[in-house]
Amino acid sequence: MIAKLRGKLHEKKPNYIILDVNGIFFEISISLNCFTSLPDLNSELIISTYTIVREDGISIYGFLNDDEKRLFLLLNSVSKVGPKLALSILSTCEIVKLKSAIKNRDINLIATAPGVGKKTAERIILELRDKIEEFEVVMDADTGGLDDDIISALVNLGYKKVDALSALKRLDDRYKTFEERLREALKLLNKL
Incomplete structure (x- = not known):
């Protein structure tokens, strides 16, 4: 499995890019949302990928962020929704709107x-x-830096990761240091 590719952006179209990786040119299918966020041609690019190998060929699907890739994989897991249809859905809807539509049963x-x-x-x-709720937990877990350390500390203290994330979301922005944020998160968790 090819997890990521790094190379120069050789060509870009609304539904695919060609990435030059040390003289090997990969055609990678992308969503329209991914296309609008691409850098200029000849820029270096790191792209997350999902590879499908079939008897008639190899297809590589690319994503600029892991959240889009996770949602693509979720969509692809639905019966009768293949990778091309999953990419079509991601091209039409932004991640946040799509998650909201699934949660709120917005068929239209x-x-x-x-x-x-x-x-x-x-x-x-x-x-x-x-599955969308689990997906949101994974997305929220990618908070980075200080909050990751606080989540780790709370999990080590025996709290569930979902509860730790929920507590951190409710924290006031005035709490900046690790100690302040951890103390306030513990107060919120003890009220549950």
């Missing part, structure tokens, strides 16, 4: 993607509604 928003009808949108909602 999901059905706006090319190739997605009402039945497919219903299936996506049915199969992913519970």
Whole structure:
């Protein structure tokens, strides 16, 4: 499996890029949202990838961030939703709007993607509604720096990661240091 590729952006189109990795040119399918965030041609680019090997060829799908890749994999896990349809959905909806549509059962928003009808949108909602909450925990876990240390400390103290994340979200911004944030998070968790 190819997890990431680093190289120069040789060509970019709304549905794919060609990445020059030391003289080997990879064609990588991307979403329209990914396309709008790409740097200029000949810029160095690191892109997360998902590779599918079939008897008729190899397909590489690219993502500028891990959240888009995770959502792509979730969509791809839905029955009758393949990688091309998953990419079509990601091209039509931003990650936040798509998550909201799944949680709120907004069939119409999901059905706006090319190739997605009402039945497919219903299936996506049915199969992913519970998984979206887990996805959000993973996304929120990528907070970085200080909050990661606080989450780790709270988990080591026996709290659930979901509860630790919830407590950190509710913290006032005036708490800046590790000690202040940990103390206030503990106060919130003890009220549960």
